Amino acid sequence: MTTSAKPxxxxxxxLVVSNGDVTAVRGVSFTIPQxxxxxxxxxxxxxxxxxxxxxxxxxxxxWSTHGxxxxxxxxxxxxxxxxxxxxxxxxxxxxFQDPLSSLNPVRxxxxxxxxxxxxxxxxxxxxxxxQTIELIKQMNLPRPEQLVRAYxxxxxxxxxxxxxxxxxxxxxxxxIIADEPTTALDVTVQKxxxxxxxxxxxxxxxxxLMITHDLPIIAAMCDTVAVxxxxxxxxxxxxxxxxxxxxxxxxxxxxxxxxTMDNIALDGSSRLVSIPGMVPPLHxxxxxxxxxxxxxxxTDKCRETMPELGTDGISAACWHPIHLAGEVAAQ
Amino acid sequence: MSAVTPFPTDARPLLxxxxxxxxxxxxxxxxFAPRPKLKVLDSIDFSVRPxxxxxxxxxxxxxxxxxxxxxTGVERPGEGQVLYDGADVWTGGxxxxxxxxxxxxxxxxxxxxxLDPRMRVGTSLLEPLRSLKIEGDHAxxxxxxxxxxxxxxxxxERFPHEFSGGQLxxxxxxxxxxxxxxxxxxxxxxxALDVSIQAQVLNLLKDLVRDLGLSLVFIAHDLSVVxxxxxxxxxxxxxxxxxxxxxxxxxxxxxxxxxxxxxxxVLSVEAGLAGNALA
Numbered sequence: 001m002t003t004s005a006k007p008x009x010x011x012x013x014x015l016v017v018s019n020g021d022v023t024a025v026r027g028v029s030f031t032i033p034q035x036x037x038x039x040x041x042x043x044x045x046x047x048x049x050x051x052x053x054x055x056x057x058x059x060x061x062x063w064s065t066h067g068x069x070x071x072x073x074x075x076x077x078x079x080x081x082x083x084x085x086x087x088x089x090x091x092x093x094x095x096f097q098d099p100l101s102s103l104n105p106v107r108x109x110x111x112x113x114x115x116x117x118x119x120x121x122x123x124x125x126x127x128x129x130x131q132t133i134e135l136i137k138q139m140n141l142p143r144p145e146q147l148v149r150a151y152x153x154x155x156x157x158x159x160x161x162x163x164x165x166x167x168x169x170x171x172x173x174x175x176i177i178a179d180e181p182t183t184a185l186d187v188t189v190q191k192x193x194x195x196x197x198x199x200x201x202x203x204x205x206x207x208x209l210m211i212t213h214d215l216p217i218i219a220a221m222c223d224t225v226a227v228x229x230x231x232x233x234x235x236x237x238x239x240x241x242x243x244x245x246x247x248x249x250x251x252x253x254x255x256x257x258x259x260t261m262d263n264i265a266l267d268g269s270s271r272l273v274s275i276p277g278m279v280p281p282l283h284x285x286x287x288x289x290x291x292x293x294x295x296x297x298x299t300d301k302c303r304e305t306m307p308e309l310g311t312d313g314i315s316a317a318c319w320h321p322i323h324l325a326g327e328v329a330a331q
Numbered sequence: 332m333s334a335v336t337p338f339p340t341d342a343r344p345l346l347x348x349x350x351x352x353x354x355x356x357x358x359x360x361x362x363f364a365p366r367p368k369l370k371v372l373d374s375i376d377f378s379v380r381p382x383x384x385x386x387x388x389x390x391x392x393x394x395x396x397x398x399x400x401x402x403t404g405v406e407r408p409g410e411g412q413v414l415y416d417g418a419d420v421w422t423g424g425x426x427x428x429x430x431x432x433x434x435x436x437x438x439x440x441x442x443x444x445x446l447d448p449r450m451r452v453g454t455s456l457l458e459p460l461r462s463l464k465i466e467g468d469h470a471x472x473x474x475x476x477x478x479x480x481x482x483x484x485x486x487x488e489r490f491p492h493e494f495s496g497g498q499l500x501x502x503x504x505x506x507x508x509x510x511x512x513x514x515x516x517x518x519x520x521x522x523a524l525d526v527s528i529q530a531q532v533l534n535l536l537k538d539l540v541r542d543l544g545l546s547l548v549f550i551a552h553d554l555s556v557v558x559x560x561x562x563x564x565x566x567x568x569x570x571x572x573x574x575x576x577x578x579x580x581x582x583x584x585x586x587x588x589x590x591x592x593x594x595x596x597v598l599s600v601e602a603g604l605a606g607n608a609l610a
Contacts, residue, residue, distance in 0.1 A: 043525035044496075186391050187552045187596040194598075195609045213526050219603020243600055257530035259559040260599050271537070272559065274530030278495045 007073065009034050009175045009207030010055065010092075014067040017047070017054045022282040024050040026231035027067070029309075032175065032224075037201070037208040039218030039239065041254070042228035045279050048211050051228070052177050055209070056094050057084035072174060090120040093168040095197070097180040099160035103152040109163045110136075110148025113170055120171045135166040139196060158189035165197055172204050179211045194221060215258060219243055227251050230280055230290035233309060235316040247316035247323075249295045250275070289319065343417060344378035345546050346402060346435060346514050351375040351411035353397060371397045373570040375411070379514060384540050384547040386557035386578065388593060389567035395550050398567070399518050402548060403437050404428075433463050436507035440519040442499035446491045452502055453487030459509045472509065479543070480505045480535060497528030504535065514546040515539070521556060533560055554593050558582060566590045 009032045017025035025047040032038045042048040054065045057076060069076040072091045076084065088094075096102040104112055113135060114128035123131065129148070136144035139162040152160055161181060168176055181197065182190040198221055201208045210221050218225050219239060226236040227250065235248040246252045256273035277294040280286060289307055292298040297320040307317045353372040360367060372394050379385045389395050400406040401413055404420055413420045415431040423431075436459070439445040446455055456473050459465075477484055480501040491499055500520060507515055517536060521529040537560055540547045551557050557564055558578030566574040566581065568589030574581065585591045602608040 043527060188390055188592045191596050191598065191609065198609055214598075215526070216598035216600050216603050216608065219600045220598055220608035221603075240604055243604055254526055255600065257527055258600060259530075259533070259555045260601070271534050272530035274534060275527040276531075278497055278528065279525065 007034070008032060008070070009036060010209070011070040012051075012055070012067070013070070015051065015054060015069065016066040017050045017059065017063055018066075019063045024063075024231055024282060025054065028228070028231075028233055029067075030226055030233065030236060032207045032209060034174070035205050035207055036224065037210065037222040039210045039212065039222035039225040040228060041213060041215060041218055041225060043213055043279050045230075045282065046228040047231040048228050049179055052094065052179050052209065052211050055177060056088060056092065057081070058088075058094075086120075089116045089167070089173070090171045091173055092175040092177065093171070093173045095161070095164050095168045095176065095178040095181045098184045099157065099164045100152060100184075102164065103160060105152055108149050108151060109155070109160075110150075113148075113163065113167050116167050116170050131170070132166075135170060136163075138200065139163070139166050140192075156189075157185050158193055161185060161193050162196060165193070165200060169200050169204060169206070173206055175207045175209060176201060177209045177211065180213070181210075182217070183212070183214075197221075215243070215254060227254070230285055231282065232290065232317065234291065234318070236309060237315060245322075247321035248291075248318050249297055249320075249322065250291050251316070252322060253294075289317070342380045344414070345381045345416060346548075347378040347414040348375055348398070348401060348408075349412045349414065351377075351398070351401060351408050351413070353401070353406075353409045371570050372401070372408075375570075375572055377402075377565060377572065379546045379548055381513070381546055382540070382544045383563065384537075384549065384561040386561035386564035387548060387550045387567065388552060388554055388557050388564060389589065390552065390592070392569075393567040393589070394570040395567055396518070397570075399437075399516060399548075399550055402516055403435055404431060429463075433465065433510045434513040436510065436512035436515055438500070438503050438507050438515065438517040438520050441523040442496065442503040443491070443523075445503055446499060446506075448491050450490075451487065452489055452491065452494075455491075455502070456487070456506050456509055459506060463510050465510055476505045476508045479508060479539065495528070496524050497531055500524060500528075500532050501535065504532075504539070508539070508543075512545070514548065516548040516550070518550045519552070520549075522551065522553070529556070536560055552593075554578070554582065554597055555599075566593065 011031045013029050015025055015028040016023060028051055030038065040048045040051065053059050055069055065077050067077065110132050114132040117123055117128040117131050132148055133144045136147055141147055141159060141162055178197065182193050185193060194217065210218060212218060222239050224237065225239045225242050226233045227248065229250050235242060235246065235251045242251060243255065246255060253275035257275060259272055275294055280290060286293055288303045288305055292302040301319050307319050309315050309317045351372055352374055355369045355371055356366045357369055375398060387395055401408050407421055415434065418427050420428060420431045457469055460469055474484060482501055521532050524532060536547060539545055549557055549560050561578060564576060564578045564581055565572050566587060566589055573587035574590045581590055582594055585594045598608050
């Protein structure tokens, strides 16, 4: 991607996250422009959540980050804990998967939102409380004046997640990271919450990094997508291109294994295409391309040498990418 | 339809509940007022025929889990009957109850919590045979079932933590198959699994229904997953069955409000790419 005059919301280069024994993220690079929306897809153990935590400076004890994370003119990797702490909630913020375990159970939800506002904007209590009520209104939550006085356990899961979103958006951050924000919610609530997040992010002009294993969510919310497998991005590009014409066999497999109305035949004899095998554990990754034991197109080259991502547009880290019809194979 | 149900569709139901209701008492709100009641199941009629795959969908809190508890005999209904092979499970006598216990087996959502972490897989698999006091060649049965779920026999000596989620769910399915059940009840069997593994487990369940002539009750909140595995779907809402039908009919022309909400909640890659998924 070309560097424009406008700084990017975040620019991650060769990010490596490891704890000495295992490396969860093995050289990840991506850029999200101001107001851009990127989806990070992957299965458990692919390193997508560790990438998010590294960006936030919230890695668990013992894990360290290498590479660079440029955001708001600084490299977050080199920042002190204190500096990072003053950024979280202000220039970048995160919506976690399970709002019940990420909200403070003994504080009223209104106080939790207004303390974010007071800390980062220096507003007095009255102003912060007024802003909190305004935010809760924007989240389409009922009776904001009463809701601010509720404790997390007194409200529903969907309401809690809206509170989390309100908190993340409170200070108009440049980048919002949402890690599986609707996985813990009921299906019928999921869409409402996504719609709300979608609108709120757009209204504020924030950039969004959406982390999920759910491809339809990425398709609905993002303009670019990065597919992670075993700690690396294996395919990255515009959502429309990657999902319509994936180059990597893993992306193809993920798309094929989604049950949709198209692949449900009436006779009941239809089968989902599934990716054989399983995600390799991080401590015993295969040599070469990590996906090679499960890949239908793997050759000796794939077992020996790790393929790299290309540099622009849609690109797949694959020696034998799937070619579009009519496209001439490189080999 | 025919491939899923090799038996005639007018066959007698194998597992059935009739006019099932259950009321729970809630905590006291006022000292001298009677405890408030919550009707979790309200006159439920539900049946599975031999070899039939039936889905049960609904939002959380709709009563799916309570109905599952009734179907498996874990909880005794306040009103109504649970019938296995035509006879009441609770009043049909000890011998019938024993047959029911053997013939209806469950696969739960998260195999990491449904398998004992301190027990070798082999021991876990033998457990149902021991507790149900089933005679026979246990070793041969274990190998047979392992083969049915596509696991290697060296899995027997290992512990649950050595397996991935998908393999563990296969083990949980194997354990459910051990006593040779006629009905398999799967409560959200893939929602704790990774996307690429979900398809494997769904295909396995589908194969088992076909090859072993099992009846399947598949409980889930995701309509597209249920539609893929079953030929008839019950939709639950607030303790009631609000709609029954073939999955595709429910999908295309949902009648009940709860069904419409579930259908509306399904996100697809196609709709997302077309830009109208969140419309």
